[in-house]
Amino acid sequence: EVQLVESGGGLVQAGGSLRLSCAVSGFTFDDYAIGWFRQTPGKAREGVSCIRSSDGITYYGDSVKGRFTMSRDNAKNTVYLQMNSLNTEDTAVYYCSADDDCLRTMEGYGMTYWGKGILVTVSS
Numbered sequence: 744e745v746q747l748v749e750s751g752g753g754l755v756q757a758g759g760s761l762r763l764s765c766a767v768s769g770f771t772f773d774d775y776a777i778g779w780f781r782q783t784p785g786k787a788r789e790g791v792s793c794i795r796s797s798d799g800i801t802y803y804g805d806s807v808k809g810r811f812t813m814s815r816d817n818a819k820n821t822v823y824l825q826m827n828s829l830n831t832e833d834t835a836v837y838y839c840s841a842d843d844d845c846l847r848t849m850e851g852y853g854m855t856y857w858g859k860g861i862l863v864t865v866s867s
Contacts, residue, residue, distance in 0.1 A: 745769035747839045747858035754864045755829055761863060763824040765839030772820040778848035779824050781835035788851030791837065792824060795845055802845050829865045836860040
């Protein structure tokens with residue numbers, strides 16, 4: 744059974760930090776690009792970040808560049824999203840996803856696998 748389980752979300756004040764984790768099971772972790780996208784009610788999904796498995800190249804959405812850092816631990820089948828300098832615009836449900844490349848994750852649609860999502864709320 745394929746599972747992507749997000750953790751680490753919650754409530755934080757603007758300017759604060761959170762680290763999301765995504766534990767993956769049920770498929771060969773090294774074969775997939777793993778990433779994050781987010782969704783806020785009434786808005787389109789937004790690709791946040793993605794790491795390619797082939798070369799470790801990491802992509803970031805324009806709105807999070809310089810504030811978010813993504814990493815992956817192949818030994819633990821886990822990826823992390825360190826989120827710093829959070830602002831209210833970052834409030835969303837964050838989803839972990841897996842696909843053969845990062846294109847669909849950064850578009851926010853069409854990924855092969857994704858988790859149930861975790862809520863991040865940034866208060867002003």
